[in-house]
Amino acid sequence: MCRLAAITASEYFSPMENIHALETMKEGHDGSGMGLMLKNIGGFAEPLKEYPILSGICSRDGLKALDEFMKSKGFKEVHMWNPAIKPVAGIEKKDCYFAKFYDYPSRYRESTREEKEALLTGTRLALRKMGEADESIVVFSFYPDVLTLKEVGDPLALGEFFGLEDGRLKAKIILAQGRQNTNYAINLYACHPFFIQGFGSMTNGENTAFVPIRQYLMSRGVPGYVGYQSDSEVFTHILHYTVRELGFPITYYKDIITPLKQEEIEGRPDAGALRLIRQSLRMLVIDGPNCIIGFTPEGTCFMVQDSKKLRPGAVGGVKGKYALMSEECGIDRAIPERDRSLDVFPMKYDLVTVPMGASEVKVWDQLKSQTKTISSR
Amino acid sequence: MGPVKKPDKNHQLTLKDFPYGIRWRDDRCTRCGRCTAVCPVKAIVPGVRVERVVSSEGATPTPKVTRRVVSVVSQVNDIDRYCTGCAMCQLVCPNAAIEPEFNPDHKFLHFKNKGGDAYKRGGRRNDPNPSTLDMLKFTRISMLTDPALDAGRHEFHLRTYLGRILPPEALPLKAEDGRLAVDKNSDVFVPPVRQIYPIMIGSMSVGALSPPMWEGLAMGVAYLNEQLGMPVVMASGEGGMPPRLLKSRFLKYFILQIASGYFGWDEIIRSLPHMVEDPAAIEIKYGQGAKPGDGGLLMSYKVLKLIASIRGVPMRVDLASPPTHQTKYSIEEAVAKMIISMSMAWGFRVPVYPKISGTKTAKAVLNNLARNPYASALSIDGEDGGTGAAYNVSMDKMGHPIALNIRQCYLDLVRQGKQNELPLIAAGGVGKKGNLAANAAALIMLGASAVSVGKYLMQSTAGCLGDEHNRCNLCNTGRCPRGITTQDPKLYRRLDSSKVAERLVDVFRAADTELKKIFAPMGRSTELPIGMSDGLSVGDQAIADALGISYVC
Structure with a gap:
């Protein structure tokens, strides 16, 4: 089962903190891959926040084709970041790992956010398609202030491989997944975290209802609901569909994937709406076992479980820095100075959120539709 | 010798043409009549027949032939009263003396159209094979x-x-204060x-x-x-x-x-x-x-x-x-x-x-x-x-x-x-x-x-x-x-x-x-x-x- 380590903080920190947390959970991942997703990136990227970042891996030919394609679409490359690759035994180096910062095509300068997002998604999908057959181009995300790194290997070794110890790369929100290969062949597109238009998430466990959920998402007509090399990619897309496409507040993500029973719905102040949602979105109900950790475009991090809570998770930290992880030992590694008695172990009705800036933890109770705030020193 | 007659019953069906045959056991039957009464199609009837009985008494074989009339239960060979195999006779029989038996070689559908009346029935498709389900x-x-x-x-x-x-x-739906209504x-x-x-x-x-x-x-x-x-x-x-x-x-x-x-x-x-x-x-x-x-x-x-x-x-x-x-x-x-x-x-x-x-x-x-x-x-x-x-x-x-x-x-x-x-x-x-x-x-x-x-x-x-x-x-x-x-x-x-x-x-x-x-x-x-x-x-x-x-x- 994959291990998950997310940290959100008010100050920039290195992804090595996430990787060291994953290292403490090592019995749960087998070195079959790691995914890192950074949001609100610091250092060299701080002045470049408005420029969308295309993250991916290319062969030499792929990179050439990619550059030509981006140029033909009117994107202007303003910066390129490459990890300082150090050869590490057991990790097969690809030709080029990159994060390219682009300026929008001139005709998009005055476009709305939605139009720009549609452009970025369309471009990413076109690139993905271009490189799919020969794996010459693999792209993970294309969005402002979000950078993704993925590779097959042990997380700690990958940290060294990508040269992350040099401290160049920092962010305020970082998701990290240590992959445990189960049902699927090793494919970087199957590696979490997944991203679409500002929403990122990673999940552990299996998704038993994957097929009908995938069919439902793919039939929504939303560009970007493709791929699904992993059964967990649907969780990111359900989040996007709930919040972005339907315009529902994020708490309804919980109501959609793990709906209340009929009699429980009647006790909610928004029972009328819930009844309709329960019917209308039943194809998106999950059964787990899953622990989902992710972020929204506004930088809110969250953790939610399947309704039988067959995958645990924990949230803990101090004011200004919180960790959301699949195991508490990871939080111990990341934020040892915290008051452990304030750790939150989300139960079946809970949706835990940490707002941008990591000031506090909010636990939303699905049954009562009430939020409890937990603040650390 | 008289002239050769056309065989009797030539245009009648044999019981082997029927989908179910009745197995009746003379030795077990108490002649209570429950089976013939319950049969929904009157496929079985009480009847009598003459039996030839050979018996011998004494130290040496001295076969003696007698004839006697006994009551029996018999199956009719009328296509309108074919045995449907329902087994109600077996259900009501107090002595396990009677049961229908399926005849896989029957020719029922060859004949069940008397008077040009195509066969009608209730029930389900007659296909005993497992369905796809x-x-x-x-x-x-x-x-x-x-x-x-x-x-x-x-x-x-x-x-x-x-x-x-x-x-x-x-x-x-509309969102108000973080809640849908x-x-x-x-x-x-x-x-x-x-x-x-x-x-x-x-x-x-x-x-x-x-x-x-x-x-x-x-x-x-x-x-x-x-x-x-x-x-x-x-x-x-x-x-x-x-x-x-x-x-x-x-x-x-x-x-x-x-x-x-x-x-x-x-x-x-x-x-x-x-x-x-x-x-x-x-x-x-x-x-x-x-x-x-x-x-x-x-x-x-x-x-x-x-x-x-x-x-x-x-x-x-x-x-x-x-x-x-x-x-x-x-x-x-x-x-x-x-x-x-x-x-x-x-x-x-x-x-x-x-x-x-x-x-x-x-x-x-x-x-x-x-x-x-x-x-x-x-x-x-x-x-x-x-x-x-x-x-x-x-x-x-x-x-x-x-x-x-x-x-x-x-x-x-x-x-x-x-x-x-x-x-x-x-x-x-x-x-x-x-x-x-x-x-x-x-x-x-x-x-x-x-x-x-x-x-x-x-x-x-x-x-x-x-x-x-x-x-x-x-x-x-x-x-x-x-x-x-x-x-x-x-x-x-x-x-x-x-x-x-x-x-x-x-x-x-x-x-x-x-x-x-x-x-x-x-x-x-x-x-x-x-x-x-x-x-x-x-x-x-x-x-x-x-x-x-x-x-x-």
């Missing part, structure tokens, strides 16, 4: 990486929806949707069924709903319902069917102002899986006082519904009008859906309904469905298996993104071999929202004797030996409605457990596994390809 296996078992659920401990949501479901984008000022029509148990009781009419059978099912349904909290609904079949029930609070558990003869609808319309509850739904019957292209048929000898009054017809006349609705010009307007008319009658508070026979053209119907916002569901009845009366050729040879029909329709809805908007109800052969829950689960995983069951329930709740070897199948004659499909008080008083109700409850409780036992190891409990086809496999490559599931061996 019975060949499907549940193979994706949760193991270690995704722990299986516990059928006894976890909560299971074995419920489905009957009614048109709005897509989420169309819901009249139904927008009261919206003019969006929110269609009525019922939450029901995914196994429905299929249409069997008052009239086709005897009073105690229908009453037993209805009592069982009420018990399941009110005592066990299982929202099982039952369809009326064509022919209406007793007025007292129409005006009762129990109406909400029933689906009223309107078919091409409109039988019973005078009474339903008269009862409308007095109804205290809405029915669960209205089913418009356009076809029946067992006899596609045929209308309903209630033979005159079943049209007695009660039935005649409910249906609004004279007594003792054949009630044949036309094969098609007389108002049906085209699906675009006539069917849409029918759906609208029925919806209007109940103020758009009741789901209205059509039921059709399984057919290659089901997708055309489906697509029309998918575009009609008032169509609440589509019920498809496959070839293994049952009927109270039909031509044998219709039952045996006409129709389409349900598995592929439902699968293709579901995938068509998926392509349109409407897989959750128009529920598909699968019927026809569910539980054919006794695997009610497994068949229901397989259909749900192929894409059905619910299944509808008839014959299986008659067999399991009232001991219907019929099978796929044409056993009994006398439903059309009104001589049902179990008292299930008859209006003859002498026959139907054999049936205890309380026992039927009790058995119905047993059946649903057991199926509920079995559904959980199927869904739990597959890791599905919070919602039905509609369309979860990756959990299914079959040991036949062609079937696997057609259904889009995996092959296993």
Whole structure:
């Protein structure tokens, strides 16, 4: 089962903190891959926040084709970041790992956010398609202030491989997944975290209802609901569909994937709406076992479980820095100075959120539709 | 010597031509006469015959021949009184002296057309082979990486929806202070949707069924709903319902069917102002899986006082519904009008859906309904469905298996993104071999929202004797030996409605457990596994390809 380590903080920190947390959970991942997703990136990227970042891996030919394609679409490359690759035994180096910062095509300068997002998604999908057959181009995300790194290997070794110890790369929100290969062949597109238009998430466990959920998402007509090399990619897309496409507040993500029973719905102040949602979105109900950790475009991090809570998770930290992880030992590694008695172990009705800036933890109770705030020193 | 005569009985049938032969044991028979009295077709008769007995007494053999007259039970060789294999004789015999035996080499259909009258019967398709549904296996078992659920401990949501479901984008919702609310000022029509148990009781009419059978099912349904909290609904079949029930609070558990003869609808319309509850739904019957292209048929000898009054017809006349609705010009307007008319009658508070026979053209119907916002569901009845009366050729040879029909329709809805908007109800052969829950689960995983069951329930709740070897199948004659499909008080008083109700409850409780036992190891409990086809496999490559599931061996 994959291990998950997310940290959100008010100050920039290195992804090595996430990787060291994953290292403490090592019995749960087998070195079959790691995914890192950074949001609100610091250092060299701080002045470049408005420029969308295309993250991916290319062969030499792929990179050439990619550059030509981006140029033909009117994107202007303003910066390129490459990890300082150090050869590490057991990790097969690809030709080029990159994060390219682009300026929008001139005709998009005055476009709305939605139009720009549609452009970025369309471009990413076109690139993905271009490189799919020969794996010459693999792209993970294309969005402002979000950078993704993925590779097959042990997380700690990958940290060294990508040269992350040099401290160049920092962010305020970082998701990290240590992959445990189960049902699927090793494919970087199957590696979490997944991203679409500002929403990122990673999940552990299996998704038993994957097929009908995938069919439902793919039939929504939303560009970007493709791929699904992993059964967990649907969780990111359900989040996007709930919040972005339907315009529902994020708490309804919980109501959609793990709906209340009929009699429980009647006790909610928004029972009328819930009844309709329960019917209308039943194809998106999950059964787990899953622990989902992710972020929204506004930088809110969250953790939610399947309704039988067959995958645990924990949230803990101090004011200004919180960790959301699949195991508490990871939080111990990341934020040892915290008051452990304030750790939150989300139960079946809970949706835990940490707002941008990591000031506090909010636990939303699905049954009562009430939020409890937990603040650390 | 006289002239050679033509052989006697040359134009008579031999008993080897008949589908069932009677094995009668002289030594066991006490001549009580129960078997000949109970036989619904008088295929066996008491008779006498002369026996030649050779006996010897004394120390040396001194054979002595005597002749005596003995009473016997014998089978007649009249095709109109063929033994149906019902085995009621065996049931009533106190001494195990008699039983019917199936004759696989019979030539029944060669002769069962006397007077040019094509063979009519009730029951189901005479095909004892396993259906596709019975060949499907549940193979994706949760193991270690995704722990299986516990059928006894976890909560299971074995419920489905009957009614048109709005897509989420169309819901009249507005967000206020981080909370969604139904927008009261919206003019969006929110269609009525019922939450029901995914196994429905299929249409069997008052009239086709005897009073105690229908009453037993209805009592069982009420018990399941009110005592066990299982929202099982039952369809009326064509022919209406007793007025007292129409005006009762129990109406909400029933689906009223309107078919091409409109039988019973005078009474339903008269009862409308007095109804205290809405029915669960209205089913418009356009076809029946067992006899596609045929209308309903209630033979005159079943049209007695009660039935005649409910249906609004004279007594003792054949009630044949036309094969098609007389108002049906085209699906675009006539069917849409029918759906609208029925919806209007109940103020758009009741789901209205059509039921059709399984057919290659089901997708055309489906697509029309998918575009009609008032169509609440589509019920498809496959070839293994049952009927109270039909031509044998219709039952045996006409129709389409349900598995592929439902699968293709579901995938068509998926392509349109409407897989959750128009529920598909699968019927026809569910539980054919006794695997009610497994068949229901397989259909749900192929894409059905619910299944509808008839014959299986008659067999399991009232001991219907019929099978796929044409056993009994006398439903059309009104001589049902179990008292299930008859209006003859002498026959139907054999049936205890309380026992039927009790058995119905047993059946649903057991199926509920079995559904959980199927869904739990597959890791599905919070919602039905509609369309979860990756959990299914079959040991036949062609079937696997057609259904889009995996092959296993």
